[in-house]
Amino acid sequence: MNFSQWATGARQTIEATLEAALAQRQPRDLGRGDQVLHEAMCYGVLGGGKRIRALLSLAAGEVVGAPAPWCAQVGAAVECIHAFSLVHDDMPCMDDDALRRGQPTVHVKYGQAQALLVGDALQTLGFELLAELPAPAEQVVRLVRVMARATGLQGMAGGQAVDIAAVGQSMSQDRLEAMHAMKTGALIAAAVEMGALCGSPSEQDLSALRHFSEKVGLGFQVADDVLDVSADAQTLGKTPGKDAAANKPNFVALLGLEGARGYARGLHQEAIEALAPFGGRADRLRELAHALIERTH
Amino acid sequence: MNFSQWATGARQTIEATLEAALAQRQPRDLGRGDQVLHEAMCYGVLGGGKRIRALLSLAAGEVVGAPAPWCAQVGAAVECIHAFSLVHDDMPCMDDDALRRGQPTVHVKYGQAQALLVGDALQTLGFELLAELPAPAEQVVRLVRVMARATGLQGMAGGQAVDIAAVGQSMSQDRLEAMHAMKTGALIAAAVEMGALCGSPSEQDLSALRHFSEKVGLGFQVADDVLDVSADAQTLGKTPGKDAAANKPNFVALLGLEGARGYARGLHQEAIEALAPFGGRADRLRELAHALIERTH
Numbered sequence: 001m002n003f004s005q006w007a008t009g010a011r012q013t014i015e016a017t018l019e020a021a022l023a024q025r026q027p028r029d030l031g032r033g034d035q036v037l038h039e040a041m042c043y044g045v046l047g048g049g050k051r052i053r054a055l056l057s058l059a060a061g062e063v064v065g066a067p068a069p070w071c072a073q074v075g076a077a078v079e080c081i082h083a084f085s086l087v088h089d090d091m092p093c094m095d096d097d098a099l100r101r102g103q104p105t106v107h108v109k110y111g112q113a114q115a116l117l118v119g120d121a122l123q124t125l126g127f128e129l130l131a132e133l134p135a136p137a138e139q140v141v142r143l144v145r146v147m148a149r150a151t152g153l154q155g156m157a158g159g160q161a162v163d164i165a166a167v168g169q170s171m172s173q174d175r176l177e178a179m180h181a182m183k184t185g186a187l188i189a190a191a192v193e194m195g196a197l198c199g200s201p202s203e204q205d206l207s208a209l210r211h212f213s214e215k216v217g218l219g220f221q222v223a224d225d226v227l228d229v230s231a232d233a234q235t236l237g238k239t240p241g242k243d244a245a246a247n248k249p250n251f252v253a254l255l256g257l258e259g260a261r262g263y264a265r266g267l268h269q270e271a272i273e274a275l276a277p278f279g280g281r282a283d284r285l286r287e288l289a290h291a292l293i294e295r296t297h
Numbered sequence: 298m299n300f301s302q303w304a305t306g307a308r309q310t311i312e313a314t315l316e317a318a319l320a321q322r323q324p325r326d327l328g329r330g331d332q333v334l335h336e337a338m339c340y341g342v343l344g345g346g347k348r349i350r351a352l353l354s355l356a357a358g359e360v361v362g363a364p365a366p367w368c369a370q371v372g373a374a375v376e377c378i379h380a381f382s383l384v385h386d387d388m389p390c391m392d393d394d395a396l397r398r399g400q401p402t403v404h405v406k407y408g409q410a411q412a413l414l415v416g417d418a419l420q421t422l423g424f425e426l427l428a429e430l431p432a433p434a435e436q437v438v439r440l441v442r443v444m445a446r447a448t449g450l451q452g453m454a455g456g457q458a459v460d461i462a463a464v465g466q467s468m469s470q471d472r473l474e475a476m477h478a479m480k481t482g483a484l485i486a487a488a489v490e491m492g493a494l495c496g497s498p499s500e501q502d503l504s505a506l507r508h509f510s511e512k513v514g515l516g517f518q519v520a521d522d523v524l525d526v527s528a529d530a531q532t533l534g535k536t537p538g539k540d541a542a543a544n545k546p547n548f549v550a551l552l553g554l555e556g557a558r559g560y561a562r563g564l565h566q567e568a569i570e571a572l573a574p575f576g577g578r579a580d581r582l583r584e585l586a587h588a589l590i591e592r593t594h
Contacts, residue, residue, distance in 0.1 A: 025450050030475050033462030034455040041450060088417060093388075093409035112390035113461050116413070117454045120385060120420065124449030127424045131442040137434035144441055145428035152421030153322050153338060157414045158331040164410050165330030178327050 003287040007055060010072075014054040017076040018045055021129055040110040040118045041125070045083040048101050052292060053078045053188060057195030059284035060209060066199030073133050074143060074198055078191045080126035081151050085187075088119040089160070123151070135198065143194050150190035159183025163248075171249035177218060179249075185217030192216075192285075204277070212274040212285065219267035219293040225251040226260050227295070268293040300584040304352060307369075311351040314373040315342055318426055337407040337415045338422070342380040345398050349517075349589060350375045350484060354492030356581035357506060363496030370430050371440060371495055375488045377423035378448050382484075385416040386457070420448070432495065440491050447487035456480025460545070468546035474515060476546075482514030489513075489582075501574070509571040509582065516564035516590040522548040523557050524592070565590040 001009075022042055027034035054075030061071030090097040090105040091112060098108050107115035130143050149155055159182030166179065192213045196206060229252050251260045271289045275282040298306075319339055324331035351372030358368030387394040387402040388409060395405050404412035427440050446452055456479030463476065489510045493503060526549050548557045568586045572579040 027450070027455065028475065028479075030459045030472050030479075033459035034450070034479075036462065037450060037455055037458035084417075088413055091390075091413065093413060114458065116385055116388065116390060117458050120381075120416070121449045121454040123417065123420055124445050124454065127441060128445035128449060131438055131445055137438045140438045140441075141428055141434045144424060144437075148421050148425035148428055152418045152425060153324070153331070153334060157418040157421065158324065158334055160330075161334035161411065161414050162327045162330035165333065175327050178325065182325075182327075182331075 003284070003291070006284060007291075010055055010058050011051045013058075013072045014051050014076055014079060015046065017072050018079065021076065021125065022046070025125075036110065036114060037117055037121065040106055040114050041121055043109065044087045044106045044118045045080060045122055045125075048103070049079070049083075051075070051079060052288075053082055053191035055288055056188065056191040056213075056285070057198075059282075059288055060192040060195030061198050062284055063209070063278050063281045064196050064199035064201045064205060065281075066195065066197075067135075070133055070135050070198040071195045073129055074194045075191065077126040077129040077143075077147065078187065078194065080122045080129065081147065081156075081187060084119040084122035084126070085156055085160075087115055087122065091115055094160075094164075126151075139197060142197055146190050146193055146197065150186040155182055155186035155190075156184075159186065166249055168247045169249065173251075173254050176249050176251070176254065180218060180221045181214070184221060185214065188217040188220065189213035208274050208277055212271050212289070215267045215271035215274065216289050216292060219264050219271060219289070222251045222260055222264040222267065223293050223295060226257065226264060228252070229257055231296075264293050300581070300588070303581060304588075307352050307355050308348045310355075310369045311348050311373055311376060312343065314369050315376065318373065318422065319343070322422075333407065333411060334414055334418065337403055337411050338418055340406065341384045341403045341415045342377060342419055342422075345400075346376070346380075348372070348376060349585075350379055350488035352585055353485065353488040353510075353582070354495075356579075356585050357489040357492030358495050359581055360506070360575050360578045361493050361496035361498045361502060362578075363492065363494075364432075367430055367432050367495040368492045370426055371491045372488065374423040374426040374440075374444065375484065375491065377419045377426065378444065378453075378484060381416040381419035381423070382453055382457075384412055384419065388412055391457075391461075423448075436494060439494055443487050443490055443494065447483040452479055452483035452487075453481075456483065463546055465544045466546065470548075470551050473546050473548070473551065477515060477518045478511070481518055482511065485514040485517065486510035505571050505574055509568050509586070512564045512568035512571065513586050513589060516561050516568060516586070519548045519557055519561040519564065520590050520592060523554065523561060525549070526554055528593075561590050 022038070027038045057075035057078060058068065058071045061068060086100065087106045089095050090100060091107050097105055099105060106118050126147065127144060130140060130147060133140050133143070151157065159179055162179045163183055189210060192209050193206065196209055228250070251263065255263055268289060272286055275285055319335070322335070324335045354372035354375060355365065355368045358365060383397065384403045386392050387397060388404050394402055396402060403415050423444065424441060427437060427444060430437050430440070448454065456476055459476045460480055486507060489506050490503065493506055525547070548560065552560055565586060569583055572582055
């Protein structure tokens, strides 16, 4: 099975896990309200996205021989957290985006009040999926702790707060990296760690995987900044350098386009090196690192 | 120690638990952003409120002889969920309230983007507090499951969605009660159940406590609707019947003022009867039921 086949199958598994979780939580038909919320949650979390984080959980589980169904459920939980952050990010008081993957965003389609509740309830669903995992309780508690730390004040939410305050500010490379480590890196790292925690990783395993995640998460962001410039330049009607135009600190502004490309390649290399102790068991993680950093879209 | 002394001490314990949780999560000083989020989270969750839900957790813990520090941490987690819901509820796209307890609401003081993140991060903190509880893992997992179910689509968030859609609609008493059971009842019931789950309750204990919570949660809401009319009528410059004026279904509209008062008294009585098996161990719960339903403010 090549990577593309594996990824397609894995995405189907994640989609089915999320669909089942939502199907099990049917609204109670007390007027239209909770039916709309249920429908809007499905709209917000199903049927789209690359499921990068869930694939990382599955691939990290393979490294330590963890049960694949547990990794899928954990991956689905992380995707709930990711989807909740997108729904809230798109709202007018944040990035005010009307489209995501070519479709109207949740608040455009269902209104802002529902979008707020959709994000809230998707975060909850993420934790609920962890609590329902049929794994030993010690493992479940550790998973909840890891996901909560990655999601809250010292992870994703904190990184977003830094990002909001950073518009129009200059930022050193160290601070830019620390911001991204919180804003996107924390949940990516949690996805990897949580996949591994579905098995019985040694402290050395976890340490190597954390090193891998750190490099992949940062490389992913640098690649994003490169694409923001180079992909847009090929698209008529779009301003090249959207982040730069929005006055957001970014790696291309700091390092130049070629410098940022070289930096991403180096991070990719370091990520691959971190996986050396795992041999062939980490092949899916290697392929994912390649797909995330050397991507063209 | 009388009820008032107990409640004062309990509130101080909850406040200290929340303060310590936030003090342990200091921002990393990456520009102003996460400092502001930290400050706004403190503003949103500390220094106010009756801490009804946390008191219920502590009182329910007393019934089964659960360790009080665990009940306090569980109560603090529930208060994080309650505070998150208030911060989001107050936002312009929901109830658009500028004041809460006489102070500017979070979005008025810190802006809507921060308010959105404050709510998000307070929900996360609630789950993080559970995951950090030094109790056996089986108990912790059960606590996470109970709190998640009460918070999400089939609990608080679902009830809020029903409430949004109910403005201007007529609603039978059954549906109105089912809506409140989700919107406010679910978290009140979770607070009670979670306090008990810090000990080793029997299924009979849990069943009696659930019956108690159902009556108390509903009685609390009926009392709220009564106060909405009777308290406001004494306050010049305020329209008596705020919910009625907002075209929201409510118990006074359905039952009349005296009918609603009688209904609340009956619910209070049923709640007290549900506690009969516990004898004196449930005295704090009895006093809380009295305070919640027979309140005058």
